[in-house]
Amino acid sequence: MVRGPASCLFRIYSSKKNISRFRVLIWNQYLSSSGLYERSGSPNFKSFPALDVQNRSFSTSLVPRKNPKFMGCHPLDAKPFSTSVEDGDTKPFSTSVEDGDEVVNDTRTVVDDFDADVGKIVEFELPSEDRAYVSSSSEDSDGENEDIICDSMLLESENGDNNVSSVKSISFQHVASRNPAELYRELCNNEKAAKQARTDWEILQETFRYFGNSGLATDQALAIYIGRSFFPTAAYKFRSFFFKKCSADVAKYVAYLGPSDDAVKFLFPVFVEYCLEEFPDEIKRFRDMIASADLTKPHTWFPFARAMKRKIVYHCGPTNSGKTFNALQRFMEAKKGIYCSPLRLLAMEVFDKVNALGVYCSLHTGQEKKFVPFSNHAACTVEMVSTDEMYDVAVIDEIQMMADPCRGFAWTRALLGLKADEIHLCGDPSVLNIVRKICSDTGDELYEHHYERFKPLVVEAKTLLGDLKNVRSGDCVVAFSRREVFEVKIAIEKHTNHRCCVIYGALPPETRRQQANLFNDQDNEFDVLVATDAVGMGLNLNIRRVVFFSLSKYNGDKVLPVPASQVKQIAGRAGRRGSIYPDGLTTTLILDDLGYLIECLKQPFDEVKKAGLFPFYEQVELFAGQLPNITFCQLLDKFSENCRLDGSYFLCRHDHIKKVANMLQKVQKLSLEDRFNFCFAPVNIRDPKAMFHLLKFASSYSQNLPVNIAMGMPTVSARNNKELLDLETKHQVLSIYMWLSHHFKDETFPYAKKAEAMATDIAELLGQSLANANWKPESRKALKPQQKEDSYERPLSRIKLYQKKRHDHSVNSEQSEKVAV
Numbered sequence: 001m002v003r004g005p006a007s008c009l010f011r012i013y014s015s016k017k018n019i020s021r022f023r024v025l026i027w028n029q030y031l032s033s034s035g036l037y038e039r040s041g042s043p044n045f046k047s048f049p050a051l052d053v054q055n056r057s058f059s060t061s062l063v064p065r066k067n068p069k070f071m072g073c074h075p076l077d078a079k080p081f082s083t084s085v086e087d088g089d090t091k092p093f094s095t096s097v098e099d100g101d102e103v104v105n106d107t108r109t110v111v112d113d114f115d116a117d118v119g120k121i122v123e124f125e126l127p128s129e130d131r132a133y134v135s136s137s138s139e140d141s142d143g144e145n146e147d148i149i150c151d152s153m154l155l156e157s158e159n160g161d162n163n164v165s166s167v168k169s170i171s172f173q174h175v176a177s178r179n180p181a182e183l184y185r186e187l188c189n190n191e192k193a194a195k196q197a198r199t200d201w202e203i204l205q206e207t208f209r210y211f212g213n214s215g216l217a218t219d220q221a222l223a224i225y226i227g228r229s230f231f232p233t234a235a236y237k238f239r240s241f242f243f244k245k246c247s248a249d250v251a252k253y254v255a256y257l258g259p260s261d262d263a264v265k266f267l268f269p270v271f272v273e274y275c276l277e278e279f280p281d282e283i284k285r286f287r288d289m290i291a292s293a294d295l296t297k298p299h300t301w302f303p304f305a306r307a308m309k310r311k312i313v314y315h316c317g318p319t320n321s322g323k324t325f326n327a328l329q330r331f332m333e334a335k336k337g338i339y340c341s342p343l344r345l346l347a348m349e350v351f352d353k354v355n356a357l358g359v360y361c362s363l364h365t366g367q368e369k370k371f372v373p374f375s376n377h378a379a380c381t382v383e384m385v386s387t388d389e390m391y392d393v394a395v396i397d398e399i400q401m402m403a404d405p406c407r408g409f410a411w412t413r414a415l416l417g418l419k420a421d422e423i424h425l426c427g428d429p430s431v432l433n434i435v436r437k438i439c440s441d442t443g444d445e446l447y448e449h450h451y452e453r454f455k456p457l458v459v460e461a462k463t464l465l466g467d468l469k470n471v472r473s474g475d476c477v478v479a480f481s482r483r484e485v486f487e488v489k490i491a492i493e494k495h496t497n498h499r500c501c502v503i504y505g506a507l508p509p510e511t512r513r514q515q516a517n518l519f520n521d522q523d524n525e526f527d528v529l530v531a532t533d534a535v536g537m538g539l540n541l542n543i544r545r546v547v548f549f550s551l552s553k554y555n556g557d558k559v560l561p562v563p564a565s566q567v568k569q570i571a572g573r574a575g576r577r578g579s580i581y582p583d584g585l586t587t588t589l590i591l592d593d594l595g596y597l598i599e600c601l602k603q604p605f606d607e608v609k610k611a612g613l614f615p616f617y618e619q620v621e622l623f624a625g626q627l628p629n630i631t632f633c634q635l636l637d638k639f640s641e642n643c644r645l646d647g648s649y650f651l652c653r654h655d656h657i658k659k660v661a662n663m664l665q666k667v668q669k670l671s672l673e674d675r676f677n678f679c680f681a682p683v684n685i686r687d688p689k690a691m692f693h694l695l696k697f698a699s700s701y702s703q704n705l706p707v708n709i710a711m712g713m714p715t716v717s718a719r720n721n722k723e724l725l726d727l728e729t730k731h732q733v734l735s736i737y738m739w740l741s742h743h744f745k746d747e748t749f750p751y752a753k754k755a756e757a758m759a760t761d762i763a764e765l766l767g768q769s770l771a772n773a774n775w776k777p778e779s780r781k782a783l784k785p786q787q788k789e790d791s792y793e794r795p796l797s798r799i800k801l802y803q804k805k806r807h808d809h810s811v812n813s814e815q816s817e818k819v820a821v
């Protein structure tokens with residue numbers, strides 16, 4: 001009998017009413033422990049070990065392989081089944097789907113798993129109430145036929161002699177171990193259903209309801225291309241078939257199993273046979289859809305790159321260790337080179353630097369194309385890199401961003417698709433293993449260069465003691481919201497003699513560079529920088545010390561600690577080789593945050609296991625062919641639901657694309673391709689004005705009208721926060737216009753040059769506005785810092801609060817667990 005924890009369960013449940021609950025419990029436990037059947041949004045095709053959609057040799061058997069957890073259960077001689085409709089043979093497992101283009105033979109192994117109790121002699125005593133519906137055969141009862149509930153099913157009257165005493169040693173072995181194909185054939189050949197007792201009939205009804213709602217069956221049905229949406233229909237039709245055709249022993253056995261996963265496991269293979277015969281068209285349609293959403297083996301998408309012998313050099317190390325410097329050396333030496341940047345700003349920096357060193361280099365970002373005559377080199381944003389052109393040397397900067405939840409796909413595409421003899425990757429070690437895996441898939445040679453920081457980063461234990469008056473020249477104070485940035489700037493300028501430059505994400509790259517230059521320049525009064533995490537990448541800054549104003553960040557939902565990798569990246573900005581502050585320092589505003597800072601700096605880089613992917617337009621188009629008459633947003637949902645990915649990749653988040661897609665749904669006459677392109681425009685979805693302008697651009701475009709900018713141009717710098725926000729929005733709208741002009745035909749966006757000039761003017765106005773900004777942005781009350789009379793303090797550590805809260809929570813839940821125990 002069952003040993004260990006399972007035997008305890010047995011004891012508990014065998015005393016309960018329905019013995020099948022025992023099995024359900026074990027099965028569920030098995031599922032959750034094995035992770036075999038993940039109930040995620042997309043089908044877990046990995047769950048079907050034998051399944052490969054392209055080369056299908058699937059197993060629809062629900063019986064898992066031997067599991068040591070269930071050694072106590074009887075070994076099972078459940079039969080493998082064949083899905084071949086003609087051939088009920090058990091040995092070669094063959095499946096032939098109607099269209100006949102994929103016939104795969106797979107010799108199945110006989111399963112001898114824990115689920116052996118299906119069909120075994122029931123060894124335990126049933127409580128008398130439960131025996132009522134267990135009868136050894138239909139011949140035992142001879143009640144009157146009733147045709148009132150289901151006209152296709154002959155009912156046996158309740159008072160039929162269900163001989164309870166004969167139940168004790170019923171064996172369903174002969175039913176449970178039947179070959180499903182044979183069983184299905186037999187059901188098909190039955191003229192009509194056998195008579196059943198009303199109780200059995202009711203249990204059968206329940207059992208089929210359970211089957212129709214079973215997540216297990218729904219998931220497994222995907223293996224034979226019965227989609228989630230079609231499954232309920234298929235299950236319903238199967239039920240009708242069963243009730244019309246079932247034999248007495250089969251019905252008894254299913255009724256005996258009752259509404260349980262055991263019943264699902266028994267019925268499912270027969271259901272498979274039924275579906276293959278009844279729904280070839282639906283199966284083919286779904287299979288085509290799955291095939292068109294196939295994102296497996298992305299390295300095969302770039303046959304030209306695969307035909308090349310590429311050398312990949314991974315410059316691996318922390319910030320400020322010379323990775324990019326060395327990669328750029330090779331880039332500049334090459335006859336033809338491309339530099340791929342994570343940001344426009346960084347592309348501009350490289351463009352300027354390389355040209356200044358005498359190597360002609362063009363610039364290509366989503367918003368601008370600056371062609372330098374005779375140039376063989378280009379700096380671009382990673383999304384814009386061409387996988388058609390050949391290069392001698394390519395540099396992909398910040399390669400760890402291939403794991404970015406939203407933009408990761410752009411790095412993956414560049415790595416897989418670039419046609420370059422030599423590709424230099426610069427980044428931290430977090431993606432080293434995934435790059436190794438990709439290189440083994442692509443067959444590229446990988447060379448690893450490991451770096452250390454030029455000079456170690458020193459943590460200043462004293463902190464600023466909660467007082468911004470302790471800020472010094474060369475400090476960069478990091479806050480995590482635009483509002484805090486302004487509060488800190490105002491406080492510093494009010495209580496000290498320092499002047500502050502500011503950098504935050506909503507500023508255009510030109511303004512960020514202007515602020516960075518102002519800070520780096522030693523001949524002016526701007527000697528302190530106040531910035532958000534936007535400072536972490538892409539700017540060469542002369543920072544002596546990075547001071548964390550806080551170490552928590554609002555993620556749109558709640559305030560959370562800043563992840564260690566980000567803390568490291570930002571802190572690493574202090575002390576750059578070649579700058580006037582080669583020794584880097586970092587600290588926090590308040591002592592309470594210091595522990596978290598040290599903890600973050602000590603942490604090794606987390607290893608990333610998956611790289612991002614997103615379908616190309618052509619893939620989406622192919623997929624759309626399977627699903628006419630749905631909106632683009634629904635199409636994206638369907639794609640993510642049905643797409644298949646290798647274990648090394650994830651599908652990038654596309655919430656923002658869906659949000660834009662939803663808004664553009666009102667615009668008629670946009671082709672799928674245009675819609676797709678519009679959705680990638682760089683719009684801040686939380687800025688309603690920017691969204692409104694994008695909608696207007698799309699409407700004009702759809703009517704074949706030349707798209708107007710239709711926006712007033714401010715002439716003076718901002719005098720308050722509202723005007724500053726307005727300038728930021730206006731620049732964003734112009735940036736969208738410029739982006740669209742590079743992604744659609746020139747004649748449709750004829751004012752691109754004008755937009756560029758306006759954007760430059762606005763960036764300048766923004767710079768002037770920031771120099772004079774002394775207003776306070778509206779603050780949320782909860783986060784409003786307290787102020788002393790003549791100094792600025794932020795006495796509360798939100799990190800401490802967060803950690804205390806978490807601690808309290810875990811103590812509470814521990815206690816409640818104890819109570820429960």
Ligand SMILES: Nc1ncnc2c1ncn2[C@@H]1O[C@H](COP(=O)(O)OP(=O)(O)OP(=O)(O)O)[C@@H](O)[C@H]1O
Binds near residue numbers: 322323577
């Ligand atoms: N061999 C070198 N000679 C002179 N300067 C160097 C050398 N290596 C690096 N530097 C300078 O050190 C600074 C940091 O180098 P680099 O930007 O290459 O580091 P990194 O590791 O790529 O950092 P990040 O990840 O922050 O970009 C740069 O200003 C760079 O010009």
